[in-house]
Amino acid sequence: MPEGEDLFGIYRNMVLYDFQKEFHSGFFVSYYRNFTIPSTARTLAARGEMKHRPMKRSYDTAIVIHEIITGGFDSDRGQAMVDLLRRVHTGVPGTSEDFMYVLMTLLVLPLRWIEKHGWHKLTPLEESAAVAFYAELGRRMGLADPAPETLAAAGRLLDEDEDRKLASSPEGKMLLESTVEAIKIRLPKPLQPMTVRVLALMMDKPQVTIALGLKRSPKLLQLIFNAVVRARALRARMQPLPTNPAFVPGKIAVSVYPSGYTLDQIGPPQS
Numbered sequence: 517m518p519e520g521e522d523l524f525g526i527y528r529n530m531v532l533y534d535f536q537k538e539f540h541s542g543f544f545v546s547y548y549r550n551f552t553i554p555s556t557a558r559t560l561a562a563r564g565e566m567k568h569r570p571m572k573r574s575y576d577t578a579i580v581i582h583e584i585i586t587g588g589f590d591s592d593r594g595q596a597m598v599d600l601l602r603r604v605h606t607g608v609p610g611t612s613e614d615f616m617y618v619l620m621t622l623l624v625l626p627l628r629w630i631e632k633h634g635w636h637k638l639t640p641l642e643e644s645a646a647v648a649f650y651a652e653l654g655r656r657m658g659l660a661d662p663a664p665e666t667l668a669a670a671g672r673l674l675d676e677d678e679d680r681k682l683a684s685s686p687e688g689k690m691l692l693e694s695t696v697e698a699i700k701i702r703l704p705k706p707l708q709p710m711t712v713r714v715l716a717l718m719m720d721k722p723q724v725t726i727a728l729g730l731k732r733s734p735k736l737l738q739l740i741f742n743a744v745v746r747a748r749a750l751r752a753r754m755q756p757l758p759t760n761p762a763f764v765p766g767k768i769a770v771s772v773y774p775s776g777y778t779l780d781q782i783g784p785p786q787s
């Protein structure tokens with residue numbers, strides 16, 4: 517790890533400014549990965565949050581991660597969100613491998629999206645910054661094992677897990693169906709009728725598409741999709757970097773929180 521650099525600050529800058537659109541798409545890909553590991557899908561289905569409140573669940577997930585990225589681990593808001601993560605996962609029946617896998621989806625998949633579709637390639641410092649952020653998140657969540665120390669090792673861990681575990685399951689399909697509505701409203705209006713098709717186009721591995729129970733996209737359509745995303749990246753390269761952050765704590769205005777939210781609204785109901 518590079519020393520003397522504000523690695524969490526670099527990651528914050530990547531997510532909030534430099535690669536806004538790329539992270540938006542990449543986190544989206546990560547979220548649906550949870551449905552492709554049958555044991556995790558079973559746990560999530562049994563809890564019922566994703567089935568009964570799919571929009572709140574998906575926004576809350578994004579909010580928790582973005583709050584920590586934006587405020588930092590030691591801010592009051594960041595600490596409150598780490599506490600929430602520890603609380604909601606207490607008693608969740610998952611192995612430490614399951615937890616590490618989910619953590620790695622959040623690290624690796626957005627960065628793979630950037631490598632494939634981003635407006636510039638990641639620098640080694642940007643990679644280290646992202647790796648350091650998720651290593652710290654895992655530590656703060658109390659995961660039993662330390663996270664991999666390089667992006668390459670993290671990618672290997674993710675791929676090896678997926679080679680062994682990716683599969684479709686009735687629970688995964690059910691979670692996807694309930695969530696499709698939540699996906700729809702996040703897409704640009706003209707694309708909404710094509711939600712399921714776009715979802716399949718965004719997935720980075722054919723096995724993932726199959727495990728989600730989606731139809732594989734025709735090659736031509738995939739080429740067109742990649743070209744559109746590429747054009748967006750080229751346009752971004754010509755334009756000045758955004759000056760407004762992608763996320764402002766408390767201010768996200770979405771159907772679930774039309775006038776923003778307070779932190780006590782985030783997370784499943786406390787029993």
Ligand code: HEM
Nearest residue numbers: 556559563565573576577580604610614615618619783784
């Ligand atoms: C380190 C890895 C993980 C991270 C970063 C993570 C992240 C999150 C986040 C941000 C939430 C909050 C969503 C909300 O407040 O509604 C959440 C909730 C939850 N997560 Fe995780 N998660 C991880 C691993 C796992 C695993 C492996 C499982 C299951 C085997 C799991 C099951 C749950 C459950 C049951 C909830 C409560 C909400 C619900 O019932 O759906 N998580 N997680």
